[in-house]
Amino acid sequence: MSKFDKIRPYYDTEVNHALKELVNHPMMKAMMNFAYPNLDDAIWKEQLLRTYSIRDFQINFAYQAIKKILEKTSDGLTTSGFEKLEPNTAYYFISNHRDIILDTSLLNVCLFDHDLIMTASAIGDNLVKKDFLLKLSKLNRNFLVQRGLPPRELLQSSKLLSEYMYHLVSRENRSVWIAQREGRTKDGNDATHQGVLKMIAMANDEKDVMDFFKKIKLVPVSISYEYDPTDALKMPQLMAEANDEIYIKEKNEDFITLLSGIIGQKKRIHIHVGDVLEQEIDQIKAENDNNNKQIQALAQAIDDSILQSYKLWPTNFIAYDLLHNTTTYSSMYTEKEKQLFERRLELRINADDTKQKESFLAMYANPVINKLKYQEIETN
Template sequence: MTKFDAIRPFYDTEVNEAIHSCINNPMMKAIMAFTFPEVDEQVWKEQLKRTHSIRDFQCNFIYQSVKKVLEKSSEGLTTSGFEKLEKNTAYLFISNHRDIILDTSLLNVCLFDHGLVMTASAIGDNLVQKDFLKTLSRLNRNFLVQRGLSPRELLESSKLMSEYIGQLLLRENRSVWIAQREGRTKDGNDATHSGVLKMLAMGSGEYSMMDYFKRIKIVPVSISYEYDPTDALKMPQLMAAANAEKYIKEKNEDFITLLSGIIGQKKRIHIHVGDVLEKELDVIEQEFDNNNKQIQALAQTIDDSILQSYKLWPTNYIAYDLLHKTNTYSNCYTEAEKSLFERRLEMRIDEKNAQMVESFLAMYANPVVNKMKYENAI
């Protein structure tokens, strides 16, 4: 075994065998029937059997699946910032995180459409407990983030992942996607956790931390959905947090959330990629003399980029006005849009539970509050 075998995606030499192992799985059949409804099963099976690389698998199958998801469950995907990225160049994309699978899948569709290097993407091993999902994730160039470890195991795992990410970016010229925090943002407040940056810094070797971060080309990414297809599913966890209670997930909760995120209605989606962080890192290195302060400053810099470029939708403004019982942003939406959103609220949660209503509205309203901090500072 090589040191990365426990977490890495398949090598191209392993792809065909992996495909053969899951080609008759009912979930594979369901994915292909959804993606290619007009194509006979034997046809897509033959094409899969002739697939020998991750790139071919992604371009011929996963790309088509994501396009079909967009067609069926959204009103379109818009982008900004991709024209600033250079072809044949690896970047570390640090992104806010709203949807388990789609955040990174949509970014890869955009990278492919712009002729840029697609990513290897971090995914929690708790999400791929089923053999088929683990195989599919490895075929789609995901690497595993190990969860539920003791402090000592976590340290070893972080070192391994940091080294692996460094190898992908600097030796294999492979872009990497990683979320700014462990787990998805449930309350609409996107914030970079210092632990993610500390893990990345473990790979700096002989370089100063900020020099290393310059070498791996950090690009903040902001993704926003007009409707969060998993908004109602996030409520029990938010309620538990509000009441200072420990939240225990149901047995298949992650899988149900994963599925809901893919097929649930999202309306419009926007992805913005920020500038590569360079000058900002020089400033941080000059201003702060210890690693912890540098990490905090970098987390804030990433947050500033993500929050300032976050695309606000009518749903965000409506939720803000409903939550604060005001008409502050009434010029940002129509009465029809407001009625639709209120109908969604009515259908998805118990309106008699004031705390739940408040949490639901805050999930959509918080991005407005966060963005306005920057608008008002100008």
């Protein structure tokens, strides 16, 4: 399958060679010392050099590292919906996206804990420009989404990506993860971009595109963090967009964001996997015979699942009340929680800048506003 070589993760036959190249890298040492603080370097190095498959690397090293990250930077991870998934079955997970590395890593931890097939996951090639990160991502079964291409090359790249993801699900029985939009959601408004669905459908081998989406077992995933460890880092881009300015990233911005997401405090985290979109797709097919309208309706069905199942935290309700100058949801948080959030606001942004303050609060408040479109939120 050499046509996928530009974007695919390592084959198992390539894993040991890659690990030999990485074993003495200072970043590997830092990662291992974090995951195994009481283990002598010689022991983990020996174990690493005896690793010959992605699964072994993920279970023996990546899984332990993520567990340690959860232990040190969160108040725990809860889940719902995983019990509805079938073992030995590949799913096409489409998810809201808040953190570069953790969203997929945490999903894989949950899949492994529930004896389900772990995912191959999409990652932008702009995020793994450093050789160490590229190798590590390929060891973690990430495949590359090529960014910044001219239109003709972008079309070819999209076709290749679509074909590869379909190949994984249909031929290798490997689950796939992709974000519902290009890049992370920075304003708290999770929405599925139709362009992502159109890209997925490029591999369509059915007469009807909805039959294709039904065949790949599309599952919406909702992930919510009580505190977004990269909230303040998202502000410059939000401010630029608010002022109709073109935002240009700093040289190491993606890398700093990636690290901040891993080591920053998150408090509680929740992941919900929705139902496989089958009845919804049947209904879309019955009601629409226009491809564009079908894609539009499918994007809405994914949004409905993600937004309704999004776990709201005290931080969301505090931000809503502060933003709207109300006490509507005061029963959903304590005074101490409010003080901690306000302190975070003061430390992380210029609270005297009204626009910036409103954008920061909206980032946390928008999930409440989105949930209200579906149901009244009962206050205790």
